[in-house]
Amino acid sequence: MPRIPYVSADELPEQYDIIEKKGSKLPETVDSEFWRSQPTVKTFSNNPELGKAHVIMNTELWTETGLTSQESECVILAIARAMDFDYQWHDHVIAARERAGLSRDTILAISREETDAIDEPNRSLVEYAFEFVETAGNISEKTHERIASEYSDNTIAGLAILAGYYVSMVHILRVLDIRLEEEFVGWELENYNS
Incomplete structure (x- = not known):
């Protein structure tokens, strides 16, 4: 277990807006549910805005680096x-x-x-x-x-x-x-x- 606990599933967004925007550039297995299951997101979301920022940054890096x-x-x-x-x-x-x-x-x-x-x-x-x-x-x-x-x-x-x-x-x-x-x-x- 990490040094700070995972947040519960009901504390995580059902959908991440960035997935709606960039989903066509991502593999179909990388969706909001994928992110909701990630230990990083469940830990970082102790600070909800930074949990979302992690999803946004990864999505941008996977789709926009060139x-x-x-x-x-x-x-x-x-x-x-x-x-x-x-x-x-x-x-x-x-x-x-x-x-x-x-x-x-x-x-x-x-x-x-x-x-x-x-x-x-x-x-x-x-x-x-x-x-x-x-x-x-x-x-x-x-x-x-x-x-x-x-x-x-x-x-x-x-x-x-x-x-x-x-x-x-x-x-x-x-x-x-x-x-x-x-x-x-x-x-x-x-x-x-x-």
Whole structure:
């Protein structure tokens, strides 16, 4: 159990307006009911407006960065791996495989930090995310130029915000002691069945 309790289901919104607005850009399994079941939302909603803000921010990041869903998942998984955070890794292995169609081989390469085994542009994104964590966001000019050769300024802004948000999420989940409630998929996907 987290350091603060989950709010009860009747304290959560029945619908999140952002899902109504952006739902057509999301996988059909990501709806208001999906969010109402998430430990993050049930914990953050001790502050109702920030519980809603979490749903809004995730939805915007999943739909408006300019990255594909596979590219976004590569960034999020690399951050989870670099920060050795099982909760985020677990959730995003499932999202990457089941909603974004990212290959098992790519996920394992991220886990093993074997970036040479990852095709471009995902390799550059994974290396960006690893560097983002290792340098506390102090991305080198070389790394920035590599990203800028592939992506527009609009998407570079989206990438930076995506990376920063998921780094902050690791810190927030750790401080609130939000943990997995099911068996961890494993860094080698040894417990993932799909």
